[in-house]
Amino acid sequence: MDLKAIIEAxxxxxxxxxxxxxLAKLLDPETKEDIQAAIDALKTxxxxxxxxxxxxxxxxxxxxxxxxxxxWVRRLFxxxxxxxxxxxxxxxxxxxxxxxxxxxxxxxxxRGVNAAGVVSTLIERKLVKIVGRKQVVGRPFLYGTTRExxxxxxxxxLSDLPKVEDMSELLGFDLPTSVxxxxxxxELPFGSGEVx
Amino acid sequence: MDLKAIIEAxxxxxxxxxxxxxLAKLLDPETKEDIQAAIDALKTxxxxxxxxxxxxxxxxxxxxxxxxxxxWVRRLFxxxxxxxxxxxxxxxxxxxxxxxxxxxxxxxxxRGVNAAGVVSTLIERKLVKIVGRKQVVGRPFLYGTTRExxxxxxxxxLSDLPKVEDMSELLGFDLPTSVxxxxxxxELPFGSGEVx
Amino acid sequence: MASMTEPxxxxxxxxxxxxxxxxxxxxxxxxxxxxxxIKKHELDIxxxxxxxxxxxxxxxxxxxxxxxxxxxxxxxVMAATLIHIKSRTLxxxxxxxxxxxxxxxxxxLVRRLLEHQRFxxxxxxxxxxxxxxxxxxxxxxxxLVDLAGEAPEPEVEVDLFxxxxxxxxxxxxARQRPRVxxxxxxxxIEVRIEQLLARLSETDACGFEELFSDVQxxxxxxxxxxxxxxxxxxxxxxxxxxxxxxPIRVYRREQPAEAPFASSASISPDLKVQGSDAFxxxxxxxxx
Numbered sequence: 001m002d003l004k005a006i007i008e009a010x011x012x013x014x015x016x017x018x019x020x021x022x023l024a025k026l027l028d029p030e031t032k033e034d035i036q037a038a039i040d041a042l043k044t045x046x047x048x049x050x051x052x053x054x055x056x057x058x059x060x061x062x063x064x065x066x067x068x069x070x071x072w073v074r075r076l077f078x079x080x081x082x083x084x085x086x087x088x089x090x091x092x093x094x095x096x097x098x099x100x101x102x103x104x105x106x107x108x109x110x111r112g113v114n115a116a117g118v119v120s121t122l123i124e125r126k127l128v129k130i131v132g133r134k135q136v137v138g139r140p141f142l143y144g145t146t147r148e149x150x151x152x153x154x155x156x157x158l159s160d161l162p163k164v165e166d167m168s169e170l171l172g173f174d175l176p177t178s179v180x181x182x183x184x185x186x187e188l189p190f191g192s193g194e195v196x
Numbered sequence: 197m198d199l200k201a202i203i204e205a206x207x208x209x210x211x212x213x214x215x216x217x218x219l220a221k222l223l224d225p226e227t228k229e230d231i232q233a234a235i236d237a238l239k240t241x242x243x244x245x246x247x248x249x250x251x252x253x254x255x256x257x258x259x260x261x262x263x264x265x266x267x268w269v270r271r272l273f274x275x276x277x278x279x280x281x282x283x284x285x286x287x288x289x290x291x292x293x294x295x296x297x298x299x300x301x302x303x304x305x306x307r308g309v310n311a312a313g314v315v316s317t318l319i320e321r322k323l324v325k326i327v328g329r330k331q332v333v334g335r336p337f338l339y340g341t342t343r344e345x346x347x348x349x350x351x352x353x354l355s356d357l358p359k360v361e362d363m364s365e366l367l368g369f370d371l372p373t374s375v376x377x378x379x380x381x382x383e384l385p386f387g388s389g390e391v392x
Numbered sequence: 393m394a395s396m397t398e399p400x401x402x403x404x405x406x407x408x409x410x411x412x413x414x415x416x417x418x419x420x421x422x423x424x425x426x427x428x429x430i431k432k433h434e435l436d437i438x439x440x441x442x443x444x445x446x447x448x449x450x451x452x453x454x455x456x457x458x459x460x461x462x463x464x465x466x467x468x469v470m471a472a473t474l475i476h477i478k479s480r481t482l483x484x485x486x487x488x489x490x491x492x493x494x495x496x497x498x499x500x501l502v503r504r505l506l507e508h509q510r511f512x513x514x515x516x517x518x519x520x521x522x523x524x525x526x527x528x529x530x531x532x533x534x535x536l537v538d539l540a541g542e543a544p545e546p547e548v549e550v551d552l553f554x555x556x557x558x559x560x561x562x563x564x565x566a567r568q569r570p571r572v573x574x575x576x577x578x579x580x581i582e583v584r585i586e587q588l589l590a591r592l593s594e595t596d597a598c599g600f601e602e603l604f605s606d607v608q609x610x611x612x613x614x615x616x617x618x619x620x621x622x623x624x625x626x627x628x629x630x631x632x633x634x635x636x637x638x639p640i641r642v643y644r645r646e647q648p649a650e651a652p653f654a655s656s657a658s659i660s661p662d663l664k665v666q667g668s669d670a671f672x673x674x675x676x677x678x679x680x
Contacts, residue, residue: 006268008247009261013269015534026271045246051204065205065539072202073209075222077540084547087558093550094559105610111562112569112608153552154297154328154338162556208531209539251528263527278526283515284420290515306507309421309466325551342549349518350525358517 003030003038004045008063011042017060085125092118093127097149097161101131101142119143127152199226199234200241204259207238213256213347254346255353278348279321288314289323293345293357297327297338315339323348422470423508425452430505437505440498442481446474477501569608579612584619585628592629592644600631600640 010026011018020039024032039054039061046054046063053066065073085093092115095107107115122128131144145158155161206222207214216235220228235250235257242250242259249262261269281289288311291303303311318324319339327340341354351357419425429448430437453471456463480497548554592598603620607613620642623629630643 002245005245005247005262006265009265009269009529010247010272012248012259013261013529013532014272015532018272026268049198049201050241051201051206052208063208065209066201069202069205070541072222073205073539074541076206076209076214079222084549086545086547090548090550090554091558091562094555095562097555098559108610110566112565114613152550153555154326155552156329156331160329160335162552211533211536249528253525258530260528260530263524266527266529269529281522286519287420287511287515290511290518293518294511294514306504306511307421308423308470308504308508309464319553322549325549326553327551337552342551344549348525349521350528351521358514358521 004042007038011061012063017057017062019060089118096128096143097145100144103134103140200238203234207257213254213258215256252352254343284314292324292339293341296340299330299336422467442478446478581619584615594644597641
């Protein structure tokens with residue numbers, strides 16, 4: 001077996017820095033000396049230029065990103081590029097979707113927290129847009145959902161959004177049985193056309 | 197700057213498999229071509245013997261331990277944190293995966309049993325999601341698989357789903373060619389004729 | 393109708409890889425049971441002896457009923473289907489009501505059985521993929537915090553279900569939120585100042601956000617914010633911030649000997665808050 005490879009995998013997968021002692025226990029009957037020699041060889045491997053390095057921390061070993069690349073890594077976490085949304089953003093989006101057109105103060109009123117920052121995130125993600133201004137003091141912007149929103153959620157138009165009244169049963173998964181399709185539990189299972 | 201090193205650090209740090217698109221956004225103004233070239237070079241680096249490998253999964257890249265070292269890595273942990281899927285859940289998931297987008301009544305039709313409970317379990321486990329509504333009377337929800345599904349099963353995209361040809365040995369009997377022929381690209385490899 | 397899926401979900405996938413278990417409750421649905429019968433009796437799926445299969449199927453059903461098993465309605469529907477097919481096969485004569493007298497009445501059932509079987513096989517292949525994948529270990533999530541420098545905000549993948557769930561949660565929360573006892577529009581700033589001072593300490597820091605924790609409305613937040621400004625102006629509180637982005641901490645000051653609270657220098661009466669249609673800051677004087 002390739003001791004160095006096993007040790008690399010173990011260091012990589014360990015949630016905490018892993019010590020030689022811990023490695024020796026996992027790799028019994030390998031000796032600590034052999035393990036240390038393998039780690040040293042691994043260290044040399046990681047001295048090559050690359051994005052990762054092998055560091056000794058808290059008495060153990062860990063694979064980390066190189067410090068000179070931290071700015072890039074930081075960017076990864078600050079400019080989220082995924083298709084995901086924070087819980088606050090999703091809730092705000094839901095309020096906008098169901099209550100549109102709606103102003104930021106009205107969103108805040110429903111959600112119980114300030115909405116301004118989250119709304120601008122949603123605008124950036126092209127899920128929400130300004131649709132007008134409310135004719136009240138301050139003339140706040142009115143927000144609504146976008147074309148991209150419908151596409152993203154597989155909706156044809158806003159009437160496709162499940163009604164609030166239906167929601168409790170929908171969430172309980174009493175799915176609406178389509179009239180056009182035979183519900184298997186009440187009719188003969190293979191489609192009326194073939195049996196009758 | 198060393199593009200390959202930055203990309204390695206980003207792939208390592210990213211909570212989910214990171215796509216070329218996401219990398220391009222973070223590394224602007226680098227082109228996708230240059231990024232892809234750097235990834236390919238990185239892949240070659242990871243082809244060296246070692247404990248880690250660079251895999252393509254769920255449309256992105258991820259650094260993981262080599263599968264042949266699984267038994268060693270497993271010793272680090274007392275038990276797997278991911279929950280097993282029941283047979284019913286797995287079979288329902290297969291129907292959704294190959295037939296998506298599909299409604300609950302259609303799933304029930306194929307499986308011969310009511311599908312609502314299992315579908316809701318799969319949604320809770322984030323393996324299945326609502327992708328829209330079918331434009332028929334009753335507008336039932338259409339279900340599809342998630343990115344987490346691809347990640348859990350190590351698939352890069354839906355075209356990675358096991359082909360029906362591979363299945364003949366698992367079946368107790370041969371498939372008629374009419375149903376085992378791969379369908380055109382819009383359909384999944386499995387899509388036999390419509391249920392109805 | 394009771395579903396058969398629940399007791400079945402505890403089973404390992406492996407249980408169907410080998411022989412089908414004979415315990416009846418393991419058949420999730422009628423198609424599973426039929427496939428089992430076909431396999432057990434080594435029948436040709438393209439030429440199912442329908443009388444035999446129907447008899448076997450009904451025997452199982454009888455046994456299930458005898459054992460008081462929770463029999464899903466699907467099993468009964470299939471029984472009816474089998475009997476229907478059998479009756480059609482047993483009466484070989486031109487049927488005037490049938491469009492296509494050549495059609496084998498078993499055909500539709502065979503198609504369903506094959507499709508069901510193919511998905512069972514697909515599930516096995518998927519399961520193999522899952523096992524292969526689970527041999528690959530990624531960087532542990534526990535290490536995210538040191539990589540990101542801070543715990544990144546948790547994010548969720550969004551679909552219609554999560555959107556609906558989110559909206560319901562917002563509505564539930566709004567419903568549960570206790571109404572503020574005093575409508576904030578009518579709460580004078582000095583009352584709010586007294587409330588806040590009662591919560592502040594001279595030695596223990598209070599986070600700026602915490603001052604707002606008991607208000608739910610925009611108007612309530614505005615009153616609170618104005619109260620804080622007023623307390624700063626009147627030197628009733630000390631406010632600290634570490635760096636430009638650190639948390640703002642608020643301490644109560646010792647009551648100055650010569651600074652009666654409701655001083656004549658009150659909040660300027662023209663202080664209005666832009667965009668607020670629910671609230672206008674009032675002069676403390678007019679309330680006094």
